[in-house]
Amino acid sequence: MRALLSWPLHLLKAYRQSIAYLPSLLAVVYALLGLAALLLPVSNQQLPGLLTALGLEAPEATRALLAALLGGMISLMVFSFSMVMSVLSQAGGQFSHKLVFGLVTERPHQWVLGHYLGTILFILMLLIVPDVAGGETTWRSLAIYLACAMVVHCLGLFVYFIHNVSESIQIDAVASDLHRATRLALERLQARQQGERWRYLPTVVPTDNPRHVIHARRAGYLQNADLSALGELAARVEGRVTLHFRFGDYVVEGLPILSLEAEDAPDEAWCAEARATLTYLEGESIADHHLYGMSQLMEVAIKALSPGINDPGTARLCIHRLTDLLARQLRWQPSNCLLDAEGRVRVTWPLARFDDLLYRLFQPILSYGRQDVSIGLALLKALKSLSLFAEGESREALQAHAERVIETLAEAARHPLDRHFIEARLSTGAHRLDLPLQLPPPRASLAVERAQ
Template identity: 50%
Template structure:
């Protein structure tokens, strides 16, 4: 197995629900093995009162605790899966995986399964004599304490799961995780070795490096990849956009060098790519924007018909795009002499606005509250946009205004719209009257 495949498996395990769960389970298993394998005789005599006097009492207690834990496990996760299924049908199925992989849920699952395995170890290994000694009795009492701990975690688990599927918590979680991704981009922008280069890179020239696997590549190890380029005197161009689905054998890297890279160097470069399962909002901020958009259009579907949720998503998206407008994301790394070590693609504002707001306008264009929320979003964005980005925002605002002029023609609707058309603080050119209806309408 090559190095890139090993690192990919390790990263996949670290990002899975089994990582933290398996660590906690290991601790419980070690405790169980220690309880049945160690022979401790020098315990204080005061602990003798904890011994079980009658034969079979400890075994019966462990059996009862085991049955109770299995029932608790089944009930907890059947309830949670029912809640998550409802949330997935109302909002987005992508959010269900994110909720289940939260660390607090992994911790609860680890404690549940660990407690069951601990009790199982005590049941499988018989005691010496009719009644357990003090050390083994303490192990049984520890098992009872683990069950009590699981009961307390059950209460917090059900509360946390029910809170996590509320729309306010979902959108706020997407907002926070996407802001963390933007913070990484902002820190990268402040470093001297990162720069923003204009002009298109000719990806047809150079030596291609093809992908070995298919999947989503959310990010790369920039420092490691730039170090390879510096040591071997070459330039690496990343031919895909972060967050794209890359198929096997796709030329993902274009190498500018005198000779094509050998297999060892190719393996080193491929090991710098970070594959993830699904769309990670912490690694790539665009995924957070698109997931908010998907929640909005799901809320606008006829089966759900919840424009309030869609407006909430528009507000959160506007907040994130305002932060993005105040940045100039770098798309290249250079050395101390200014030579380009590597370059990649960064999505521009025009593409982001169309990707995020066009589907919402398509599905919610007949809802006046959605149209006004979109117009207000564009007004807000215009205050943060520079001269180069403002015409794109103006074009989107004009489209929303024309759509309202075509669809809302009643006198009350027109008066309501025109009273709010040009109001607010913005830098757009908006008339206080709706334009004439287009010929196509």
């Protein structure tokens, strides 16, 4: 039953996340207004005298005006979005192609598109039915006035739309939006994992029951899962469910995605309900998986460090945003187990280790910016700040990365002036890392010394 209900729910979720969600709703509202203007039998006697005085003598003679408004609206919409796609294609070349679709599908842009489409639909309905019943000229005249007001409103939206799109492709806005979306996704995850049922266990002791593996029936990105529903399914058969993938992984058909530790093997209906709790999405959804936001910030940074763009300021801006997100990650330990009311583990899932996350985010930036002293110093400052929130293995990972950054700085800075500038900033600022007071000699110098 859950498998049957999951399909329309997933379809509704995909519709709400598509670019057609708000435009289609607004188009329906405008269509209802058009039907009210055409079908409601409102006579002149039912309206106030002030409105009657505004009525046109022959509303059906305004077809030329309505046709001009319709042509202008179509031209306005085509011009707006052709220009937007041109601007966003350039933004994709400068930042990351993953950001282009997200900028197009922003809610303000959907609102503007919906008002454009709705106005065109309303005017088109007035053109299709030009005849006016006797004694209802005022009601149709008001509809024509409303069509003119809609066009003026769309002209104002056009100015807002151009301004908003121009601001949305600026690097400050791009980095801030990615940072905000990732932070909100992390806060939503923290809110979901509140309560005694959500726990983090360093090691999960396996049960004595046999393990029954369940394979994927389709390929795609597994963004999330209804862990509470999986816990109920596991409690129904007195077992434990273990997920074999990290959220956001791409799985292929036939891959083992979860296993059930229970005395009896699950039937096909139970397996279908378990698969129905998994959420597949195409692409990367920051709202469903906050680590995607961090990865996109890293990709924007390395794109800015490419030889064709060569914008280290953008990379440093992304490093600052990543530092804040990683600090929030360090201050909170996500859960990897879901317990039932009796305290028994029902669902377990793997988590991304902090050292893995740190390597995936900082190492590409260090590799692309290894010749830029400012990038190395920005990464070192980020590692210093993160060390104030880290303990145990996390702090050891930060120490190892700091040593690698210092080694890279030593290779990039061979002039005494550069080395003096860097050494003055090695141990400054609050941190809990063991850093040297001087840069080590470059590897080439070491090789010469050994040869002598």
